[in-house]
Amino acid sequence: MTYKTTRKVRIGNIEVGGDSRKTVQTMWKKSLDLFSGEDLEEILNLEDVGCDILRFSVPNFRTAGILAEIKRNINMPLVADIHFDYKIALECIKNGIDKIRINPGNIGDEWKVKEVLQAAADKNIPIRIGINTGSLDKTFNDISDKAEAMLKSAESEINILEKYNFTNALFSLKSSDIESTLRANREFSRRWDYPLHLGVTEAGPLTAGLVKSSIAISQMLNQGIGDTIRVSLTDKPIQEVIAGREILRACGMYANGVDIVSCPRCGRSTFDTHEFISSVYDELYRVKKNLKVAVMGCIVNGPGEASDADIGITGAGTKVVIFKHGKIYRKVDENKGREEFLKVLEEFVR
Ligand code: SF4
Incomplete structure (x- = not known):
């Protein structure tokens, strides 16, 4: 062009x-x-x-x-x-x-x-x-x-x-x-x-x-x-x-900041991705580094997308799995998911 x-x-x-x-x-x-x-x-x-x-x-x-x-x-x-x-x-x-x-x-x-x-x-x-x-x-x-x-x-x-x-x-x-x-x-x-x-x-x-x-x-x-x-x-x-x-x-004209991959949810979802994204929205958009983040509702597509991201979180039954550098990092209760996710995000930002 x-x-x-x-x-x-x-x-x-x-x-x-x-x-x-x-x-x-x-x-x-x-x-x-x-x-x-x-x-x-x-x-x-x-x-x-x-x-x-x-x-x-x-x-x-x-x-x-x-x-x-x-x-x-x-x-x-x-x-x-x-x-x-x-x-x-x-x-x-x-x-x-x-x-x-x-x-x-x-x-x-x-x-x-x-x-x-x-x-x-x-x-x-x-x-x-x-x-x-x-x-x-x-x-x-x-x-x-x-x-x-x-x-x-x-x-x-x-x-x-x-x-x-x-x-x-x-x-x-x-x-x-x-x-x-x-x-x-x-x-x-x-x-x-x-x-x-x-x-x-x-x-x-x-x-x-x-x-x-x-x-x-x-x-x-x-x-x-x-x-x-x-x-x-x-x-x-x-x-x-x-x-x-x-x-x-x-359009390929914005180099910095997060690229968010998130699932729309369906009947298989065990994790409320809508609520989770809203709760971390400002934190994600404040990141100046070029990061890919995956927020997924269940294990159907979750692990695949998360393994392709810098940071991922996906529902797995009553727990959520946090991914770091594409690998499983931690499995925690859903109510601890936000806190653990933000800790990993903070590590990347630092
Ligand atoms: S990742 Fe799971 S919950 Fe999300 S849309 Fe796909 S199948 Fe449904």
């Missing part, structure tokens, strides 16, 4: 585009007005499970101040998502945000966009132009082909950016339908070399959203298109991050 070479941009401590690794991002889903210490823990956990970039909606000056305070406590690059009021973008830039996402169609007069571009250029931070079919500038409302409308909008934004010599930009062209998203991104990639943030907007709840996003994002990645991804789900940010990781892994 030939990958489209895009220009590189720096967002805080990471690079996106060019030959950089593909990154995963998500969006904070609660109001910043209600931000608490627990939320800070949640952000740190998102970083731990592989979130590279986190975006916040910033609707007013008060939330711009709260975001500035969060930024002081987080290493991960943070993005301010601004609609309508260019002065909030200026405030976030002044406060040291790592990237701004705007849809210039929502910002209004060109002189306001120019001020935001100038402020971003002064601080050397990039801007993502996020084009969504749901919030296109009304100039493009008459174009019935959604992909064409997004491309026209992108062209118009690029003309404004380049008029002011601003090229430190990324683009996203998202629709809630896969076909328009694919067509718009393919054509954008053919015509311009700005890095592309991939995603399907308003993709749906967990299962439906995962299916749509996986189909669209994996097709684009496998055609050499895209630099960073966000899986948009009606679910928690952690699910978006893990979904993003798994899409990159399935």
Whole structure:
């Protein structure tokens, strides 16, 4: 596969585009007005499970101040998502945000966009132009082909950016339908070399959203298109991050972390793999090493899969068998399974 070479941009401590690794991002889903210490823990956990970039909606000056305070406590690059009021973008830039996402169609007069571009250029931070079919500038409302409308909008934004010599930009062209998203991104990639943030907007709840996003994002990645991804789900940010990781892994673009093999369970199962996976989910996704883990319900396929994994656990009657390096390590009562499994995981991590 030939990958489209895009220009590189720096967002805080990471690079996106060019030959950089593909990154995963998500969006904070609660109001910043209600931000608490627990939320800070949640952000740190998102970083731990592989979130590279986190975006916040910033609707007013008060939330711009709260975001500035969060930024002081987080290493991960943070993005301010601004609609309508260019002065909030200026405030976030002044406060040291790592990237701004705007849809210039929502910002209004060109002189306001120019001020935001100038402020971003002064601080050397990039801007993502996020084009969504749901919030296109009304100039493009008459174009019935959604992909064409997004491309026209992108062209118009690029003309404004380049008029002011601003090229430190990324683009996203998202629709809630896969076909328009694919067509718009393919054509954008053919015509311009700005890095592309991939995603399907308003993709749906967990299962439906995962299916749509996986189909669209994996097709684009496998055609050499895209630099960073966000899986948009009606679910928690952690699910978006893990979904993003798994899409990159399935496309051969995510090297680190666990590869989980787990059985769906059937009438033969003597071990509740569903409950077990939920109980170790965060611990598994925090692992930075490249490990294969097998969680199996019974001895039909359990030993075979576990012997092919670095760590395995499989039901065996009233007990569970823990495997290490593909060999039987210990057989314990099911209620001790989690504890023993996590001890072995800890050994691998160390
Ligand atoms: S491993 Fe056992 S419990 Fe799991 S699906 Fe296969 S037969 Fe069923």
